[in-house]
Amino acid sequence: MGGENLRGLERRFSGSKLVGSKIGELRKRLKGFAFRGIVCTGVGEGRHYLGLPVYWEGLRRRLGFRPYRGTLNLKLPREWRWVRSYILKRGERLEGFREELGAVSFCRGKLAGEPVGVLVPERTVHRDVVEVVAARRLRKVLALSDGDEVWVEIT
Numbered sequence: 001m002g003g004e005n006l007r008g009l010e011r012r013f014s015g016s017k018l019v020g021s022k023i024g025e026l027r028k029r030l031k032g033f034a035f036r037g038i039v040c041t042g043v044g045e046g047r048h049y050l051g052l053p054v055y056w057e058g059l060r061r062r063l064g065f066r067p068y069r070g071t072l073n074l075k076l077p078r079e080w081r082w083v084r085s086y087i088l089k090r091g092e093r094l095e096g097f098r099e100e101l102g103a104v105s106f107c108r109g110k111l112a113g114e115p116v117g118v119l120v121p122e123r124t125v126h127r128d129v130v131e132v133v134a135a136r137r138l139r140k141v142l143a144l145s146d147g148d149e150v151w152v153e154i155t
Helices: 005-014 017-029 045-050 051-065 083-092
Strands: 033-040 073-074 092-093 104-111 116-120 129-134 150-153
Touching: 045 051, 045 116, 045 129, 051 092, 051 104, 051 116, 083 104, 083 116, 083 129, 092 150, 116 150
Parallel strands: none
Antiparallel strands: 033 073, 033 150, 073 129, 092 104, 104 116, 104 150, 116 129
């Protein structure tokens, strides 16, 4: 079922909460979608983990680029929080090498034309944040500041 068919269903059954929730589920299953996130400052853990060879090398091999040693944190608005679950269930998984270093799940994507990895670390206190890794420092390259809204395409 393509995007046009879903939009048609949405128009025909826009008043039905049940149908609306089913359409949302269908959207999640389609390959390739975009989600909205709000740039926010992290605590530097992304930089720490990407400084460890197991994560940096694993992401380099699987994503096909040399990741900048830091992540861009994106806070997910309520309507996009399902993206974290999608990545955990359908993304690739990179295992940590010691018990205290948890796994990370990720999907490939694009942000403003830049190839990225959208990461959900297993060990995190954030339930509404995803981390984005790219070959370049996205905050600088795209002149992003806290509070800026961006769209990320999952490919």
